[in-house]
Amino acid sequence: MGVDYETVQTWLAGYDSSQITIGVVASHSSLQILHGARQEGFRTLGIAVGENRRRFYKAFPGAEPDEWLMLDDYREMLDHAEWFRSKNVIIIPHGSLVEYLGATNFRNLEVPTFGNRNILHWESSRALQREWLEEGGCTMPKVIEDPHNIAGPVIVKYAGAKGGRGYFIARDYRDFRRNVDIEEEFTIQEYVLGCRYYLHFFFDPTATDGYQVQGRGQHAGKNLGRLELLSMDRRDESNVDEFYKLGSLRDLREMDLEPSFVVTGNQPVVIRESLLPRAFEMAEGTVAASFNLEEGSRGMLGPFCLETIVTDQLEFKVFEISARIVAGSNPFVGGSPYSDINERFMSTGRRIARSIRSGIESENLDDIIS
Numbered sequence: 001m002g003v004d005y006e007t008v009q010t011w012l013a014g015y016d017s018s019q020i021t022i023g024v025v026a027s028h029s030s031l032q033i034l035h036g037a038r039q040e041g042f043r044t045l046g047i048a049v050g051e052n053r054r055r056f057y058k059a060f061p062g063a064e065p066d067e068w069l070m071l072d073d074y075r076e077m078l079d080h081a082e083w084f085r086s087k088n089v090i091i092i093p094h095g096s097l098v099e100y101l102g103a104t105n106f107r108n109l110e111v112p113t114f115g116n117r118n119i120l121h122w123e124s125s126r127a128l129q130r131e132w133l134e135e136g137g138c139t140m141p142k143v144i145e146d147p148h149n150i151a152g153p154v155i156v157k158y159a160g161a162k163g164g165r166g167y168f169i170a171r172d173y174r175d176f177r178r179n180v181d182i183e184e185e186f187t188i189q190e191y192v193l194g195c196r197y198y199l200h201f202f203f204d205p206t207a208t209d210g211y212q213v214q215g216r217g218q219h220a221g222k223n224l225g226r227l228e229l230l231s232m233d234r235r236d237e238s239n240v241d242e243f244y245k246l247g248s249l250r251d252l253r254e255m256d257l258e259p260s261f262v263v264t265g266n267q268p269v270v271i272r273e274s275l276l277p278r279a280f281e282m283a284e285g286t287v288a289a290s291f292n293l294e295e296g297s298r299g300m301l302g303p304f305c306l307e308t309i310v311t312d313q314l315e316f317k318v319f320e321i322s323a324r325i326v327a328g329s330n331p332f333v334g335g336s337p338y339s340d341i342n343e344r345f346m347s348t349g350r351r352i353a354r355s356i357r358s359g360i361e362s363e364n365l366d367d368i369i370s
């Protein structure tokens with residue numbers, strides 16, 4: 001079940017709000033988060049395994065943490081909860097933290113964290129994600145239950161594989177059989193042909209202006225908070241992105257090569273402006289649906305990313321959601337073509353710190369922490 005909200009509120013009530021420290025595992029999007037925290041005037045804490053990791057931050061004095069917690073294993077964070085709380089630490093979760101701790105351990109981490117930790121449980125299961133996103137009005141790639149029914153390109157994804165590792169494309173059952181590792185749990189999805197856009201949104205439940213998310217179901221008729229679009233990226237994936245240089249898929253197969261989808265970097269992009277209203281509609285539906293996921297759900301809080309493919313019919317297919325900061329926001333430490341319109345130099349990392357800052361000032365920090 002994880003740490004309950006009442007307990008978190010008790011911890012926060014004991015915090016000295018003039019001494020809040022922003023804590024982050026030194027990986028993923030930590031340079032951006034630490035830099036943003038510093039811009040908003042916070043003390044910072046880096047959490048790392050291995051001296052080399054700490055040394056590396058010397059290269060970025062603009063983000064170097066004020067203090068370090070060095071561990072032998074990230075799971076030791078669970079044992080340091082009291083120490084974190086004695087230093088008024090708020091942990092900012094990112095993909096590596098959730099991966100290193102595991103979604104269940106993260107829910108049990110006895111330290112205030114930014115956002116809604118329970119949403120990450122929905123994010124970590126493909127089946128729950130699909131239920132949530134479809135409820136929010138997003139169209140997802142079709143799932144093929146029986147591999148004998150593969151008729152056209154599909155992508156086979158393994159459960160828990162991060163960054164596309166081990167995924168493969170199959171055109172028919174033979175292809176599938178040749179490549180599949182049946183020891184692993186897998187999902188077969190229609191391969192959607194189109195261009196990928198990773199949309200980085202931010203939901204602020206405390207703001208009453210701007211693009212307000214309309215509640216649904218039990219929250220119908222209520223404005224839930226403000227939805228912002230901060231930036232957009234596309235991932236570099238090795239080696240599929242460069243495969244075309246070696247010839248057709250048939251040539252590649254003759255050389256015994258299969259495309260792979262391992263993320264190696266991120267590129268900034270913008271989408272054609274006429275697609276933005278639909279992007280907001282999908283994100284709004286997703287946020288609204290998040291309030292109805294479970295009895296008493298506090299919904300999506302803070303940054304999240306809709307991972308989409310736009311087809312030549314200009315339709316979005318959403319293949320995944322990340323309910324936290326994504327590494328794709330890293331190109332925008334200095335702002336993006338979207339965030340610059342509202343305020344210059346606003347990265348997602350800084351936006352998180354800004355949210356904590358206004359929570360402190362208006363004494364409603366517990367609205368954005370769990």
Ligand code: ATP
Nearest residue numbers: 141155161162163164165189190191192261319320
């Ligand atoms: P992460 O959790 O790190 O975001 P993941 O391992 O869950 O990644 P996905 O994001 O689901 O993997 O997919 C990895 C890559 O595979 C995508 O970036 C995209 O290039 C490709 N991909 C995923 N689903 C589809 C699809 N249905 N059609 C076409 N390409 C897809």
